Amino acid sequence: xxxxxxxxxxxxxxxxxxxxxxxxxxxxxxxxxxxxxxxxxxxxxxxxxxxxxxxxxxxxxxxxxxxxxxxxxxxxxxxxxxxxxxxxxxxxxxxxxxxxxxxxxxxxxxxxxxxxxxxxxxxxxxxxxxxxxxxxxxxxxxxxxxxxxxxxxxxxxxxxxxxxxxxxxxxxxxxxxxxxxxxxxxxxxxxxxxxxxx
Amino acid sequence: xxxxxxxxxxxxxxxxxxxxxxxxxxxxxxxxxxxxxxxxxxxxxxxxxxxxxxxxxxxxxxxxxxxxxxxxxxxxxxxxxxxxxxxxxxxxxxxxxxxxxxxxxxxxxxxxxxxxxxxxxxxxxxxxxxxxxxxxxxxxxxxxxxxxxxxxxxxxxxxxxxxxxxxxxxxxxxxxxxxxxxxxxxxxxxxxxxxxxx
DNA sequence: TACATATTAGTACCTGGTTCTAATTATTTA
DNA sequence: TAAATAATTAGAACCAGGTACTAATATGTA
Numbered sequence: 001x002x003x004x005x006x007x008x009x010x011x012x013x014x015x016x017x018x019x020x021x022x023x024x025x026x027x028x029x030x031x032x033x034x035x036x037x038x039x040x041x042x043x044x045x046x047x048x049x050x051x052x053x054x055x056x057x058x059x060x061x062x063x064x065x066x067x068x069x070x071x072x073x074x075x076x077x078x079x080x081x082x083x084x085x086x087x088x089x090x091x092x093x094x095x096x097x098x099x100x101x102x103x104x105x106x107x108x109x110x111x112x113x114x115x116x117x118x119x120x121x122x123x124x125x126x127x128x129x130x131x132x133x134x135x136x137x138x139x140x141x142x143x144x145x146x147x148x149x150x151x152x153x154x155x156x157x158x159x160x161x162x163x164x165x166x167x168x169x170x171x172x173x174x175x176x177x178x179x180x181x182x183x184x185x186x187x188x189x190x191x192x193x194x195x196x197x198x
Numbered sequence: 199x200x201x202x203x204x205x206x207x208x209x210x211x212x213x214x215x216x217x218x219x220x221x222x223x224x225x226x227x228x229x230x231x232x233x234x235x236x237x238x239x240x241x242x243x244x245x246x247x248x249x250x251x252x253x254x255x256x257x258x259x260x261x262x263x264x265x266x267x268x269x270x271x272x273x274x275x276x277x278x279x280x281x282x283x284x285x286x287x288x289x290x291x292x293x294x295x296x297x298x299x300x301x302x303x304x305x306x307x308x309x310x311x312x313x314x315x316x317x318x319x320x321x322x323x324x325x326x327x328x329x330x331x332x333x334x335x336x337x338x339x340x341x342x343x344x345x346x347x348x349x350x351x352x353x354x355x356x357x358x359x360x361x362x363x364x365x366x367x368x369x370x371x372x373x374x375x376x377x378x379x380x381x382x383x384x385x386x387x388x389x390x391x392x393x394x395x396x
Numbered sequence: 397t398a399c400a401t402a403t404t405a406g407t408a409c410c411t412g413g414t415t416c417t418a419a420t421t422a423t424t425t426a
Numbered sequence: 427t428a429a430a431t432a433a434t435t436a437g438a439a440c441c442a443g444g445t446a447c448t449a450a451t452a453t454g455t456a
Binding site: 049051052053055056057058059072103104105106109112125127128129130131132133 | 216217247249250251253254255256257258270301302303304306307310323324325326327328329330331334
């Protein structure tokens with residue numbers, strides 16, 4: 001096996017399992033540990049611990065901003081059963097790496113979270129939605145979603161919420177949500193009201 | 199400061215920043231490094247490297263299944279401009295930890311990804327959608343989304359796609375998507391066709 | 397054959413710890 | 427107040443998984 005072939009294999013192995021040690025690599029590639037290390041140098045692959053650290057840091061950033069939180073976006077204003085505003089900044093982890101455009105479901109998730117949070121009920125869940133992506137949202141843009149409750153049925157019924165999301169003055173998304181409100185734990189899209197603002 | 203108070207502080211510090219070393223902790227808590235280590239022992243907090251490893255492994259699991267991939271769900275059948283089927287298993291990272299119910303935007307994302315992937319165009323993007331969450335989806339359930347293209351406009355125009363998502367025989371989600379297709383790179387919700395199944 | 401490239405070997409050193417023994421300080425309790 | 431107990435600190439040996447560096451040995455090529 002040539003040096004190039006071996007380095008290709010090494011890339012593949014580490015790509016397939018980033019948790020592999022140099023010692024394990026020597027067993028798989030049948031070369032000395034020094035060769036493995038020279039190869040890693042040439043290929044710019046950091047040591048195992050550094051790889052794990054980078055993965056941990058990367059995931060930590062995501063965890064802090066993302067779906068670890070049951071509400072996507074930061075709710076800055078809330079008048080229960082009336083209106084709400086949330087802010088969500090489009091970051092690296094929300095976009096297609098290819099073109100820096102936000103994945104639709106993040107924009108959707110912000111609006112959905114806000115619609116549900118605005119409804120004052122033990123349990124609120126999205127029943128249906130009618131949505132439109134008015135224009136693409138790019139990396140770094142700050143989405144401001146504004147929710148308006150349009151109608152409220154009884155204590156256990158449907159509520160209708162309109163959400164408009166803006167970047168600056170521009171409308172980027174609009175949605176009409178039908179949200180079920182209930183005191184019974186059945187389908188919780190936003191869950192217990194008291195737990196929303198962790 | 200009592201031992202209990204210190205251990206509470208220690209928990210808080212590590213919770214706030216899991217990347218802190220014992221040495222940094224000695225500076226913040228003004229005790230010896232042995233005390234820090236005894237405290238970690240008592241509290242069952244692993245060493246920095248182990249913490250990073252766990253985060254990395256956890257995120258790696260997520261990355262493998264989740265939005266790192268630009269298509270949410272595994273497309274198992276695809277007839278461009280006609281129909282498509284994708285499978286998406288609801289895992290730990292897709293549900294509300296509180297009740298084990300899938301976050302709506304994952305169910306939405308699977309359907310959205312499939313609708314876009316089914317359209318045969320250089321660039322495809324979701325323009326609007328009309329969706330309904332028919333019943334909740336729980337941890338461990340396998341969502342099978344079936345897309346049917348209903349209408350196609352010219353090379354650069356709108357396409358309409360219906361997506362029905364099932365768990366077993368039960369319908370859990372339905373959506374009507376309007377997707378823009380274009381050869382011009384403008385708003386890519388699924389991106390270059392050739393890159394979808396990487 | 398001479399030279400270059402590739403590979404292997406070996407040593408010292410590093411971080412961020414664990415494990416263990418032992419000594420020193422509080423703090424409590426009899 | 428003295429003895430007992432708990433809490434804290436010190437120090438040395440050791441570990442994984444490396445880096446950095448020097449030097450020797452293959453292996454191929456002009």
